[in-house]
Amino acid sequence: MSEIKHTKTDPADVFWGTAEDTRFGMLGVKGTDQHMQPMTHFVDRKGKALWFVTSRETDLAKTIGEGWQTKMSGDGTEAKFTIVSKGQDVQISAKGRLHYSDEKDKHEELWNPVIGAWFEGKDDPNLVVYRFELEEAAIWASTDSTFVFAWEIAKAQGRDKDPDVGVHEVINF
Structure with missing residues (x-):
């Protein structure tokens, strides 16, 4: 199934x-x-969230805050996350809220050798984890076929109709 059709029928599945x-x-x-x-x-998927690991020393972490700063407000920090698929035929812009996490089980779950290359271990005091609580995502799916794209552009020339090369859907979480 093309991503265009899949986005029309199940945009949440395309997102995940x-x-x-x-x-x-x-x-x-x-x-x-x-x-x-x-x-x-x-x-x-189950928690309708994305998780991020970073260092306390990053501008991002300094802006978001941690611990009591995010837990006391309960609202988290408004953020956006953009993803482009490997084939560049799906583009996603997600909105949500970032929350500091001090859940040691989640730190353990996310830990891997790549993260380990940046930190001195799972208990490195500079390691911080954020949960991105998803609220909404806009999804654009387009053809990855050069032929289909060219055909649609050629058909649209001289007609009062836009080329049919993609679809746009918005989902709420």
């Missing part, structure tokens, strides 16, 4: 499948003038 297949995206915090930053994410 793309997030699982694509290991990184761009994360940004609302209300700051920071650029979005490349981040590896960990998928939690």
